[in-house]
Amino acid sequence: MNDKVIELLGTGASLGGVVLSHKVLGSVWTRVTGNPPPAKNPDPSETWTAIIIWSVVTGLVGTIIKVAVHRQVAKMEEKKEKPKASSQAEV
Template identity: 30%
Template sequence: MGDAVWKVMAIAAGLVGAKAAKKAIDSTWNAATGNGPPTNPADPDISWKEAVGFAIVSGAIAGVARTIAQKQAADFYIKSAGKPPKALQADSLKGEAKVK
C-alpha cells in the first residue's frame, strides 16, 4: 500500500465520520431539547444560548467521530500493510503519535 491508498482511506474515513457525526448530533440534540437541531444557528430567531449550545455539542461530537474514523482507518491500514503510512510515520518519529 502506498500514500495514494492512505489518502483515499483518510478521505473515506472523514466522510464516514462526518455522516456518523451528523446522525449523532441530530439524535443527541433532539434527545436533549425535544426539538431538531437548528438549521442555521445564525438565524435571528435562534437564541444565543441555543446557538452556542449547538456549537459546543456539534463540535464535540464531530471531533470525536472524526478521531474514531481516522484511528480505525489507520489501524486497518497498518494491519493490511504491516506498517503505518508515511504520513503517520513522520509523526511517530517526532514522538507526536504512537503507532501500535
C-alpha cells in the same frame, strides 16, 4: 494497500463518520429539546445558548471522530512499514 488508498479510505471514513454523527446528534437534539438543531443561518428566535451548545457538541464529536480515524490510519501505515519478525534467527 497503497498509502494513497489508505489515506483516501481514512478521509472517506472520517467524513462518513462526521456526517453520521451529525444526523444522530440532530435526532437526539430534537428528541431532548423538542426543536430542530440550530441551522447555519439561525432563526432569530433561537437562543445563543442553544447555538453555542450545538456548535460545541458537534465540533467536539466531529473532532474526536476525525482524530480516531486518523490514528487508526496511522497504525495501519505503521504496521505496513514494519518488517514482520521472522520466527527463525538470521545466521
